Amino acid sequence: MPDNSHSVKQLSVQNLSVRFPTVRGTVCAVNGVSFELSQGASLGIVGxxxxGKSVTARTLMNLLPRSAEVSGGVEFEGADVRRLARERVKHFWGVKMAMIFQDPMTSLNPVKKCGTQISETLRYHLKRDRKTARHEGIDLLNLVGIPEPKKRFDQYPHELSGGLRQRVVIAMALACDPSLLIADEPTTAVDVTVQKHLLDLLDRLRKERGMSLILITHDLGVARRRCDEIAVMYAGRIVERGKPEDLFEDPRHPYTDALLRSMPRLNTPIHSRLEAIGGPPPELINPTEQCSFAPRCTLAQADCLQSVPQLSGVIGMREIACFYPANTKRGRRALAKNRARGKTAAGLQMSARRHTSG
Amino acid sequence: MAGSGDGSLRSEGDMLLTVRHLSVEFPVGRKRLLYALSGVSFDVAEGETLGIVGxxxCGKSTLAKSIIRLNQIKSGSIEYQGRNLATLRGDELRRVRPDLQMIFQDPISSLNPRRKIRNVIAEGLAIWGDRQGVWARNHVEELMVSVGIDPKLGDRRAHQFSGGQCQRIGIARALLLDPKVLICDEPVSALDVSVQAQVLNLLEDMKIRYGLTLLFISHDLCVVRNIADRIMVMYLGKVCEIGDAKAIFEHPKHPYTRALLAAIPEPAPTVEVAEGDISGELPSPIDPPQGCRFNTRCPRATEICFIEEPLITQLGDQDHYLACHNPVIS
Amino acid sequence: MNVVLDEAEAKKLGCIFWLAVGWLGVLVATTSFAPLLPIEDPSAIATGPARSGPSLDNWFGTDALGRDVFARTVYGARVSLVVGFVAIAFGMVVGGTLGIIAGYFKGSIDLIVNFAFFALLSFPGLVLALLITSTFDRSLRTVSLTLAVLAVAPIGRLARATTLLYGEREFVQAARVLGARHFRIITRELLPVVMIPMAALALLGMGVAIVAEGGLAFLQLSVEEISWGVIINDGRGIRDLQENPHVALMPIAAMFITILSLNFAGDRLRDYFDVRETAF
Known part of the structure; x- marks a missing residue:
């Protein structure tokens, strides 16, 4: 987020929770997520x-299954998005807010030509006539950097490569000139060289059109260079939020810290042992009232198991949800205590080899 | 790039596995062929980890499957302990199989959904006749412990485990018959970052413990960089550059290797980010370009690249082999 | 990335399944032990007044010859169930084996087997039945085998399709890499997964076979013994249908409930065993 004080707030999510009742219990996919996005900014949601990062996005896009229980507020450009959803408003999703998915074939109909799918969007939402829609469609393909747009316009999705398909999907999403684009793992299915091109494209489009972007990814590296701000999610909660450089150079939440340490990097020596995150993955079904990372956290103390730490500001734009933030005096003391004990309050064994935030 | 020739074979030292001029082609209808691998040559020394990227x-998965003969081989040889795996058939082939095992990309799909994981892991013993006996059971349990799966969970089925646990089970199954070579085909790309590190550590531990030789295939250069001693870069069924991991990462000579390194989100400091902008799409392996197969996208391509295919040659006397007419000499 | 968006499936068979199984169990038990039970002789004439409706003596009433319809329905079930079972068992063994072999080895074996399946499917079933029963005899064995031949192709094609689906999966490759022989891969890896949809189809198929036997009886091409089809055929005269419809209706009801039970059981069983392959 560049400068919140005088930029226009576009999207505001307040205390959003999403639950799915299932036979085995209630799945708490999103637990009280709040964030804001200003016009033209880009937010990375990493997890x-x-x-819960995809569920959050789907909630914004009103794409949840009917069984989902949603609470909390979503406000977009002054409109209550959840009320719009209840009233089944047309021409909002896909017009003001658009989304692209990991697999381009989720959005593309395999038996329709790529061009038809784009022009249909234009004709449905913007009531363009056939001819104008075709022209605008070709312009859009050109805009997203598809070579020979006229030829591609009349091709079927299966005739294109994965990278081109994803570009067609981006063109479709941009058809109605949305002011917010949500990209859910847009480059997970493609190769690195293509990934770079797609991310460059999203960057360029965002800057040219003053569009905001929510980039959802599991890859911290992808989010780092492309976002003004990153929110790290774990078990349905935002555990840390801040500028990419702060997050990467000085992670405060033990999860962010552990995640960064567990990633293999180009500058570490060959065969260096990775610091894996121990313990079981988070329990989403009927979770207990505790910090959800506590069972895997090397800093966990008794109070981490008793209540959920809330997201609160540290300095400036930085927010974390932790009682014993890593790389702080408090955190180091908690770690030393656990080391001396040989295990954390949650019972995780402290192996001699792992050292977190020393 | 996209070089041919066996210049990539090392002259000294005993090699556990030597692949020469391996070609694999698949019919794709209308009498056309998909050239999955064209004249790939490389060798692996015992105890070494060869990382294969592309x-x-690019044919890296086909290569893995060809070495363990899950594919039909068009031509070429795969020498392993004095035998040519490429020509073995029937029972002879079956008897070498336990020596070369594989870890698959999709951990869940690589386990039979209807079988208990204890039986999945013990399958090797069941096939080779050591089914009964306390020794077999202890061996299976010991292996389960060493890969980090509680033997008490042996009666569960694959869907009751997470992706990371399934990959551990797959590793245990592969290790049961005490293999020499373990081929890992994108073993961590379906896993979450935090689990990825656990599995990579496990592979390293197992490698030391059981004296394995690894062929590690991945599209993730950071992962390969961590685990591999040597790296082979492939493009459209050909070898571009092969050599010591340090040399490849710190002094990449091939334009394609440089492009790969520049395209990763946190690029290597040795290459310029602009090099990641290799243009165009990957050509179809059904109709690969003449000359060097990388010529359609190569920023350094000259006339010769369109006419003549570069041969793999050694760079001086280093463990660094390259197939390029216009390498980047810094 | 994909969080549990699907509603977690209910891993319960449910009471409808158990009702269906209960009915099938009762049916099999009564027909098996019919001679030991206090049931009239199904062929005995004039066990009660002819063409009388259901009463305490004759639960399902009597037919034109005064035979007890209940006894006839019970004994008739024997033939119907045997026909259904034999036809499907044969179809599963022959069709299933051929289908799995074709799907596993592919190539020319697959071409030949698949052609045979298509040939069988395109041959009109009724004509085949007519041909066989008129050439040979109308014994239980002939009728069962006729329906068995007709069951081979649909079951075989399902087995082939499922095998093709799973045959390229990594767990099959893993077994090959371990050095398993083809026989072991087919029996240990493929059979357990192919059996589930096949068993579900078999239960539905059994219903179809029972109905088919009824159809043959209508054309007077079925067995000489009593079967549901034979009883229905007996009670289908205009006068019978107007004056004492119970003669035809009772076996029809039994058949209806049985087939419904088979379908429900098959459907639920398939859902139950529908293997989840994701970790969530």
Missing amino acids: ESGS | ESG
Whole structure:
């Protein structure tokens, strides 16, 4: 987020929770997530599978299954998004807010030509006539950097490579000139060279059109260079939020810290042992009232198991949800205590080899 | 790039596995052929980890499957302990199989959904006749412990485990018959970052414990960089550059290797980010370009690249082999 | 990335399944032990007044010859169930084996087997039945085998399709890499996964076979013994249908409930065993 004080607030999510009742219990996919996004900014939501990042995006896009129980507020450009959803407003999703998915074939109909799918969007939402829609469609393909847009316009999705398909999907999402684009793992299915091109494209489009972007990814590296701000999610909660450089150079939440340490990097020596995160993945079904990372956290103390730490500001734009933030005096003391004991308050063994935030 | 020739074979030292001029082609209808691998040569010394990188469609998975003979081989040889795996058939082939095992990309799909994982892991013993006996059971349990799966969970089925646990079970199954070579085909790309580190550590531990030789295939250069002693970069069924991991990462000579390194989100400091902008799409392996196969996207391509295919040659006397007419000499 | 968006499936068979199984169990038990039970002789004439409706003596009433319809329905079930079972068992063994072999080895074996399946499917079933029963005899064995031949192709094609689906999966490759022989891969890796959809189809198929036997009886091509089809055929005269419809209706009801039970059981069983392959 560049400068919140005088930029226009576009999207505001307040205390959003999403639950799915299932036979085995209630799955708490999102637990009280709040964030804001100003016009033209880009927010990265980073997390592993089960962190709730995709569910959050789908809630914004009104794409949840009917069984989902949603609470909390979503306000977009002054409109209550959840009320719009209840009233089944047309021409909002896909017009003001658009989304692209990991697998381009989720959005593309395999038996329709790529161009038809784009022009249909234009004709449905913007009531363009056939001819104008075709022209605008070709312009859009050109805009997203598809070579020979006229030829591609009349091709079927299966005739294109994965990278081109994703560009067609981006063109479709941009058809109605949305002011917010949500990209859910847009580059997970493609190769690094293509990934770079797609991310460059999203960057360029955002800057040219003053569009805001929510980039959802599991790859911290992807989010780092492309976002003004990153929110790290774990077990349905935002555990840390801040500028990419702060997050990467000085992670405060033990999860962010552990995640960064567990990633293999180019500058570490060959065969260096990775600092894996121990313990079981988070329990999403009927979770207990505690910090959800506590069972895997090397800093966990008794109070981490008793209540959920709330997201609160540290300095400036930085927010974390932790009682014993890593790389602070408090955190170091907690770690030393656990080391001396040989295990954390949650019972995780402190192996001699692992050292977190020393 | 996209070089041919066996210049990539090392002259000294005993090699556990030597692949020469391996070609694999698949019929794709209308009498056309998909050239998945064209004249790939490399060798692996005992105890070494060879990392194989390249974009999807470069033939790295086909290579893995060809070495363990899950594919039909068009031509070439795979020498392993004095035998040519490429020509073995029937029972002879079956008897070498336990020596070369594989870890698959999709951990869940690599386990039979209807079988208990204890039986999945013990399958090797069941096949090779050591089914009964306390020794077999202890061996299976010991292995389960060493890969970090509680033996008490042996009666569960694959879907009751997470992806990371399934990958551990797959590793245990592969290790049961005491293999020499373990081929890992994208073993961590389906896993979450935090689990990825656990599995990579486990592979390193197992490698030391059981004296394994690893072929590690991945599209993730950071992962390969961590685990591999040597790196082989492939493009459209050909070898571009092969050599010591340090040399490849710190002094990449091939334009394609440089492009790969520049395209990763946190690029290597040795290459310029601009090099990641290799243009165009990957050509179809059904109709690969003449000359060097990388010529359609190469920023350094000159006339010769379109006419003549570069041969793999050694760089001085280093463990660094390259197939390029216009390498980047810094 | 994909969080549990699907509603977690209910891993319960449910009471409808158990009702269906209960009915099938009772049916099998009564027909098996019919001679030991206090049931009239199904062929005995004039066990009660002819063409009388259901009463305490004759639960399902009597037919034109005064035979007890209940006894006839019970004994008739024997033939119907045997026909259904034999036809499907044969179809599963022959069709299943051929289908799995074709799907596993592919190539020319697959071409030949698949062609045979298509040939069987395109041959009109009724004509085949007519041909066989008129050429040979109308014994239980002939009728069962006729329906068995007709069951081979649908079951075989399902087995082939499922095998093709799973045959390229990593767990099959893993077994090959371990050095398993084809026989072991087929029996240990593929059979357990192919059996589930096949068993579900078999239960549905059994219903179809029972109905088919009834159809043959209608054309007077079925067995000489009593079967549901034979009883229905007996009670289908205009006068019978107007004056004492119970003769035809009772076996029809039994058949209806049985087939419904088979379908429900098959459907629930498939859902129950529908293997979840994701970790969530």
